Each structure stands twice: as C-alpha cells, then as structure tokens.
Amino acid sequence: MSEGIGAPVKRKEDKRFITGAGRYTDDIKLENQAYAAFVRSPHAHANVKSIDKSAAEGMDGVLAVLDGKQLTGDGIGNIICGWAITSKDGSPMNMGAWSALATDKVRYVGDAVVAVIAETKAQAKEAAEAVVVEYEELPAAAHIDAALAGGAPQIHDNAPGNVIYDWEIGEKDPTEAAIAGAAHVTEMDITNNRLSPNAMEPRSAITKYDAAEDHYTLYTTSQNPHVARLVLSAFYAVAPEHKLRVIAPDVGGGFGSKIYIYPEEIVCLWAAMKTKRSIKWTADRTEAFLTDAHGRDHVTTAKMGFDASGNIVGFHVSTKANFGAYMSLFSSAVPTYLYATLLSGTYNIPNIYCEVLACYTNTVPIDAYRGAGRPEASYVVERMMETAAREMGKDPAELRRQNFINEFPHQTPVIMNYDSGDFEGNMNQAMEAADWAGFEARKAESAAHGKLRGIGMACYIEACGIAPSAAVGSLGAGVGLWESAEVRVNPVGTIEILTGSHSHGQGHETTFAQVVADRFGVPLDSVQIVHGDTDKVQFGMGTYGSRSGPVGMSAIVKALDKVEAKVKKIGAHLLEVTEADITIEDGQVKAQGTNKALGWHEIGLAAYTAHNLPPDMEPGLKEGAFYDPLNFTFPMGCFICEVEVDPETGKTEILKFVASDDFGVIINPMIVEGQVHGGIAQGVGQALLEEVVYDESGQQLSASYMDYTMPRADDVPSYDVLHHNTKCTTNPLGIKGCGEAGAIGSPPAVINAITNAIGNNDLSMPATPSKVWAALGAAKIAAE
C-alpha cells in the first residue's frame, strides 16, 4: 500500500512550514494584548535587598510592575520537580524552593526577579531597565567541583553541601569484587559537556483571562500541553484545571527544553488576571541561552574489569551530575533512571554498580535534552569499550562482538529487560558499509598528505517508549506515562485522530495518518491529526523520550481496534453476513466470498443517521483508548565514524559516518532518516563543537552564537543511514522509536575516531581544534 506503514510519503505539514504559513505562538495576536519583559539577575548568586519599581511604574505605557512577593502573596506556588529520588541512606531528595519571580535570593544569571507589563514590547523593555534591584552579591559555585567543595557557597538552605541526592543502583560489593579480581581493568575520567538546546523557535507564551467566565487561556511553546495544564493548576495554583486551556500550536523544535513549565508562562498567566489584559512574551536568543533548561553536564569516573579472555566481569561508575540552580520538572530522573539503567549497553555484564551525586550550582537549571541520560550512558560505555580494546591490544569491534548480548529477553543488572535485537547484525552491516577492513590503506593515504586518519565505533542502546506507568511510579515518578487517543470517524467517512502526543518537528501529522491509512485503506488526505489543545484533545502525556511512536501510536492502534470492531458489526448488519465474513480493505467494507461491499463513507453515514443499526448499538463512530506500555522499547545500533585530523591546527573533518539502526517497524523511512540526520547533527555538535561555558563567577561566556558553536551544514558529513531492524515484541506495531538515537550513539563514535587518529585517549568533548591540538602535543610528549 502506497500510503500505509513503510511508505516514504512526503510530510503533510511541510507545505505550511515551507510556505511561511505555520502558526507559531508568537504569530498569534490577541485582542487587548500587552507585553511582558523580565528583569533578570545579572548575578549568579545574590540576596535581593530591595526593589525600587517607582521609576518604571511611571513610564509610558506601563500597566504593571510585578514582583515575587506579590506573586507568592497571591498564592502562586513554587516550581517543582515531578520525580522523587531517594538517596542511598533512604533520605528524600533535597528540593529547594523555586519561585517564578525570585523573592529574597537569586541563584543564577537570568533568574527572573520582576515582570513589567506594558502596552508595547519596547515600552516593557524600556521600563524593565528602569527597575532598580539592589543586590548583595554572594560567592557563587558555577561548576560541580566548586559546588561540592568544602566551604562552598550554600545555594539552597535545605540542601547541605549543595547535594540534592546521593543515589545508587546495582550491587556494589559483587561489582567491586569482580573488578578486584579482573585480569584487566580500564579506568577513565569522563566528562559529558553541558549543552544548550537551541530550538529554532524561542520559547513564547501568550495568555488571556476571561473575567466573565473566570477562565484562562495559555498559548505556549510546549511539548506536552496537558502536563503543562496539570502542573500549572495542581502545583502552581494559577488556575483550576477546568478553567485553564493550554494550546501548543505549531512548535519549532523542542529537544526536551519545551517539556518543562517555566517561570514566564506562570507569570504571564497570573499577570493576565491581574491586569485583565492578554499578555505576550517571547524570548530573544539571549534569554534562551540564559533561561532554557540546559542538558548533560556530568563528571564520571568509571572502571570496567575484564577476564583474561576479554569478557566483561564488572562495571563500576561514579557520576556527579549538575542540576543548575533549581530542580526542573524531570531533572532528577535524567541522571538516574534514564542514565544508570542503560549502563549495561549492548553487553553481557554480570555486575554493575553506579552511584550518582546530584548537586546544585549557580547556573541555569539542567533537565532532559535530546536523549536525556542515555547519551551520557552510551558515551561512558562506548568510550570504555574502545579504550579497553586499545589497552588490551584487541580489535574494538571484536571486543564488542565477544561481549554482545545474543539472547532475548535479556535482564540486565540495572532494571532494564531488553526484548529484542540482533546487535551483531547491525555491527556487521555498519562495518561493511564503512569498509572497516580497508581502513589501514586509507590511513596510509592520509598520512601521505600529512593528515591523521582515525576510525571509531559506538554500539549504543537506549530506552524509548517512555514508560510503563506502574514501573515508573514505583521508581518515584509523579505521573503515569501512558498515552491517549481518540478516533472520530465523521459521517462522511473522513477521520480525525485526537492524540495526546505533540508534534514539534517529528511529522506526526503524516506518520499517525499513515497508521490509519494502513488499517482501513482510506486515503491519507482523509485523515486529520488533532493535537496540542487541551480543549480539543483528551488528557495526554505529550512527546519526549521517543514515545510518540511506541506509546502514542499504540494508543491510536487500540482505538482503531475498537472502531474496526464496530465497523465490522455495522457492515455485517447492512450486508447481511456475519462479522467474521467482513474484511476492511482499500477503503471498503467487504463481505468475503461475495461481491457485496460498502464504501467507507457509507459506514460513517449509517453510524450517524442511525436509521438502520444493529439492535442495541449506540449511534456514532468514535472510540477512545489509553495505552500503557508493558515495557520500554530498546532501539540500538552501530555507528562508525571516520575522521581526518589536521595535526597543524587540530581541526577534525568527518569523512564518513555510517549509522546502522534497529528501530523495529518503521512507519515512514524518509521521516526516520530525517530524525537520524538531525540526531547525528546534534551528536556531532556535542562531540566537536557545542559547550555552554561558565566562568567561576557564574557568568555564561557562551551566551550567543558568536561563542556557542551550533553545527552548520559544512560541519556535518553526508550520512549513510542503514537499518537492520528487529520487531519490538512489547507493543502492537513493533515500533522502537527513532527520535533520539542519532544524538545518543554519535558522540562516542566521533570521539573514538579522533582519539584513534591522534593516539591519545585523554580527550574531552567538544573536541575543538585547540583541544585536539593540545592532546596531540601531549601525545607527542608522552611518546618522547
């Protein structure tokens, strides 16, 4: 079938995006609209001594100048983290208070202190500059080591030593014993660099308050409008859930950063009620750098033990994770259940132990960013495997092959139960496409023109389809992670799918429709995907963690099952055959073995006219379903990267990048390939280019594109994207998910290639020309 599952159909949504007809939050203009501007802390850590609003209040166009005392006075609650993590000693995590407008203390540069509401954006900004905040500066801790050092500045009173939690997973003693008895132990210090998400569309909010109805509306750049509404109501007490409508219209990229509810949305909703005006705020790029939740920022020491024949016997990992100044919505889960549970990688590892020390610093909050925890895990595991192979004089591919998990289901020592895969199949496919065997000849060619060539591999695995509700509930999640769907067949036979997933670049309007087209043989254009509006769509959990395929589409499949059952009943009744004789194909309801058939639209019409339905059948054709996954899904793959380094400048060029992924069943190969391209570009960005840098006083030195290096077209190679898929056994479509894989598998592949080229394993991301040049110098000194 040309438009069904597996067809590379063009994206339905692209017409409006590429013709400039997309409707993003900032495109919306409401009646009676005013603008908000925020006064932000220029200090990383300071007491707020006083706020003088008088000059600002008297300025042209100013409607209100609002501060944190007014906000808390009106009963607006603190921003929370929704996943409770328990420390080794059984104590709960230390969550410090986060008010949407700081009341007595600021904790990072960019912390919002005052909101100015004015008739125009320029007036709001002008008046914001006239607000005088008197600060008493405090010493700041901008980095993990500074925050955890004795005598470090205390960032939150209830987090002594700035520790949020000290958590562990796995069996400590057996792991240490296994490593102590190992024939070879590889030990590495590994840093995962801090990243800024940089969605193309900055965050934006526009709010409306209807005094007659006592009703609120929020248009915002969200990946999960229902979760936003829930949190805004239940925790921040901005408005009751039934009096708040949250709409996430077209959203230009999220990468995790638009999961969370930020101070600006809260303040704009509250200010709409206070001023009885609609209020718009859109971040400029500087605000995005200063306030969007960052990603990664781990420092890890890892030890991996091998027996004499190269089998892994134990893996011990100690990680320190930076949380920034406050705990963002899912922050606590990222370096724990989304990280340490993937430390078995694709390997049989009998003993794993991981401990994670989470700390506050005077920096922007850190939360999930494309991959969230899994890139950090894959980076640790895959750098360790590569380095271990080099140390033991083994071929890195063979060391991996020897340790691969080959039987499924496989229970790892760190919770996860892998359902399916053929790890060797992916590796073989990638090695062949990369001409792994011919590398030495190419290396000699590079050497002849003064360049250093290197090849590196990564065999990542990750967990998607987040997540079985009861399981995550037992691990501390404050929410369930199921998904919902409603299928509405209209009287004329067209179909609307209401989904709790949210598309912000993923192409759901196309792929979700393909699932329906595949099921009933109806034209793709007769299916409309409705999402992103809490007034239209039933409660849903949104899009992150590559869950829209495995979880969101599974909910649609469940609802389609119910529709199909009813259609068959109606068809059997009208065609006067038994239900078992009915088949649905090519948009027709057919009675098998006869030439009797009904057009799809005739079923819709019959359902809604209700003139002739089976006895006791309700009119209409609309079914809903909630799908709670049975397990995570486990996309995996083998990435091979080949680079050339210019030894004079340290500049790396990626010559070849092969990705062989196992994504289970693929709905639209073109869209999947796009997801892989984007993921690898972000992974290459992390490996070679991107890093948020803070100085010791907590000023961000990389808060513009003059200093933060986003990958450009000429930084990334032309990718070879291949598949060797095995079906996921735990969801109805057999989908594993593909949204984050590229970003998860590529950083170790790139770094393994560069370290191979330069002959020095001691290299951290981003491998900028200056760092690679320095590492080359160090390697030369070591050799002399």
Added chain:
Amino acid sequence: MHNTTYHKASSAAEAASLLSGADDGALLAGGQTLIPTMKQRLAAPSDLVDISGVAELKGISVSGSSVTIGAMTTHAEVASSAELRAVCPGLADLAGHIGDPAVRHRGTLGGSVANNDPAADYPAAMLALGATIKTNTREIAADDFFQSMFTTALDEGEMIVSVSFEAPEKGAYAKFPNPASRYAMCGVFVAKGAGGVRVAVTGAGDDGVFRSADMEAALSSNFAADALDGVTVSPNGMLSDIHGDAAYRANLVKVMAKRATAAA
C-alpha cells in the same frame, strides 16, 4: 532597540553635516555590526546616518597596480571584482570568506575597517598591504590607523571615504575561522611589495591586528613557507579565550603565515 532617528544621506558632504548636527549620531553602512549591537541595546545612537545611497563612496578602481576601493563597497563586490582579482587575488579571496552571503552583500569594507574588530579580516589586509585610509578630512597610513581593538585613528564624526594601496607582487591571506563566529581565530595576510615584506595578523592578538617583525624579517631574506620554520611565535600578547589559549593561537599564527606564504 532604543529609539533613533534615521537619515539617508545622498552625498558624503551631506552625511558629514548630518552627523555633525546630531546629538550622538552614527554612520550606518551595511549595518551588519551596528544593527545587531543596537538590537542588543548595547549601542543607542540618537541618529543614524545611512550612507548606503552615497555613490561617491562606492566602487573599485584599478589603474596599473594602484587600487582604490570605496568605503561603501560590499564584501561581495570586492570578492567578485575581476579587475581587483587580476592584481590582488588575496584581497578578493579574503572578502569572499567573510561571514555568509547575506553578510557579504550588506557588509562594507569601510564599516569593517572603521569598526576594527580584533577578529575582523580586513584590518590584516590593510596593514599588510600598507594601505592608506582616506577620510573626509585627511589620509591616514594603515600603520597609524589601527590603534588597538575597536579603536582607530578616526576622530569623532570623521568618515572613511576609501582605501588605496599598491597591489603587491605577491600577497595572500590564510584564515583559521573561529568555530562559532567564523570571524578569524587567526588570520594572516602576507604581502611582498615594493616596500618589502609585510605580515599582519588578526584574530590572534590580545589587542587587535598587529605586524610580525620576526616573520617579516625571515620572509624578506627568503619568501618561502619554510623560511618561517625557524621563527618562534611567543604566546605573550596572544588572546586566550574559550576557543583557544594563547599557545594555540601562537601556533596558528605560524601555521597560517606559512599557508599564506605558500599561497601567495
């Protein structure tokens, strides 16, 4: 952006008088530096005097080896001038690698030289070519013009009209772009002309563009890349920032100088 009053000048004289009549005015050339700075509210001129419509400030003229380029000539025009390329390909190549196409079609030589960004490309060329910067009141030698980063010999209200130089016998520019901004992390222009060899370095110094006497001496006796092998570039006086430390930049100075020499 703060409020500002926009004027469009039709002659250099009108521009000068509009500027002197303004409270705190600024010339607007391509706007590629000034407008972003204003949008970030870091600059707030009371008046903008747009000189993009002033014909006498535009164009490239080559007579024999004498080259004059008007201040309002865009990077794209410099890059694509066949006349210029015939006598000084190094400068055309330099202009062709500034920013992106949008920047090259708006940004001007005069704006870049006036701004004297420590990582800009043109200052290295002007210094190495021994150019003369002509303003509405006088002529200034490049050696005197570029004083320190973002600082030039221009007086308040003084306007660059054009730059002139004698095309060198050999000349080329090698640039190592900053990974983020793609301005020069280190750019070296090497020129061998009637007045001898001149080597100018941008991007790497901690106080803007500078000439390297050691490299000039080495290349004067032997204009070949190898001649620079024996030159040691000290990290002292080099810029250290999040993109690279002084030692790395010192290394780049030598590597880029060798590449420019080889290309010249």
